[in-house]
Amino acid sequence: MTTTVPIIYSFKELNGVAEAVSDHIIAAQNRTLFGDIRKDSADAPATNESTTKVNTKKKKDTRPKRFKIALSGGSLIQVLNEGLLKREDVLWNKWDVYFADERLVPFDSPESNYGLAKRKLFDLLPEDKKPTIYHIDESLINDPQECADSYEKTLIKGFANKDSVKLPMFDLLLLGCAPDGHIASLFPNHGETLREKYAWVVPVENAPVGPKTRITLTIPVICHSHQVTFVVEGAVKAPVLKTIMERPEKGLPSSIVNEGAASRVAWFVDDEALNDVSVTKKKYKFLVE
Known part of the structure; x- marks a missing residue:
């Protein structure tokens, strides 16, 4: 049985992943900031109707455009370091950066997602090119529920300050996937967090790996x-990818997202991670020249 995954891009080596992911991010950035209708990640051509809708929206919406992106941590940050820092078309100062999850540790800890992104990305940018970054309140790391509530308020201010919205809508959300199958800080068999339907951010306690307390x-x-x-x-990710792609009924968090977001999900994976995984792979076509 194969889950509903819109598209999987495969690469021989990690540097190929980094280059393609950076292009994918810039394409999303351009669509958000300029209504730049090009091929999307599923290679579907834009229609005259979609172009008209974007142009109409641009005329009605006079607020400055911001590219709202959420990141997880871990090896993803190194991929972004290798792919984005060498490019000149990243409009960092028009980015609003949020975090998909955070370990409740001090920012100078090597286990802090924000701390890692700060050292590997943001500190390496010129002062006038830095994005606006929305991280947790470091003073609340000893109270997971209060920290989660505080970060949810940050999201509400960024996405629903003057409007009533049921959920925030990021322009792009970037995730890794751990060998145990967790994404962000959503862990397999952590029923309460996986079943949450209303909260935007929840605390995680007694995480099975790494820091025990988190928000996600x-x-x-x-x-x-x-x-x-x-x-x-x-290669260490190959067993869990096999489960995600071939056994979605196991209910791993990424399988749930595959089904829930359907055609809006893309995977960028090196060949080692897809070893013995039965999926249809596709070659990435660069969207930004």
Whole structure:
């Protein structure tokens, strides 16, 4: 049985993943900021109708455009370091950066998602090119529920300050996938967090790996994004990818997102991670020249 995955791009090596993911991000950035209608990640051509809708929206919406992106941590940050920092078409100062999850540790800890992104990405940018970054309140790391509530308020201010919205809608949400199958800080068999339907952010306690206390975006928030992109590399990920792609009934968090976000999900995976995985792979066509 194969789950509903819109598209899987495969690459011989990690540097190929980094280059393609950076292009994918810039294409999403351009669509958001400029209504730049090009081929999407499923290679579907734009229609005159879609172009008209974007142009009409641009005339009505006079607020400055911002590219709202959410990141997880781990090896994904290194992929972004290798792919994005060498490019000149990243409009960092028009980005609003949020985090899909955070470990409740001090920012100077090597286990902090924000701390890692700060050291590997944001600190390496010129001052006038830095994005606006929305991280957790470091003073609340000893109270998971209060920290989750505080970060949800940050999201409400960013996405629903003057409007009533049921869920935030990120332009792009970037996720990795751990060998145990967890994404963000949504772990297999953590029923309460996986079943949450209303909260945008929830605390995670007694996590089975790494720091025990965390916060995470919920499944409905992740699935509501314009685009959900998984970046996965290494032979150690092959067993869990096989389960995700061939046994969706197992209910791993990424399988739930595959089904919930359907045609808005893309995977960027190196060949080692797809070893013995029965999926249809596709070659990535670069969208930004």
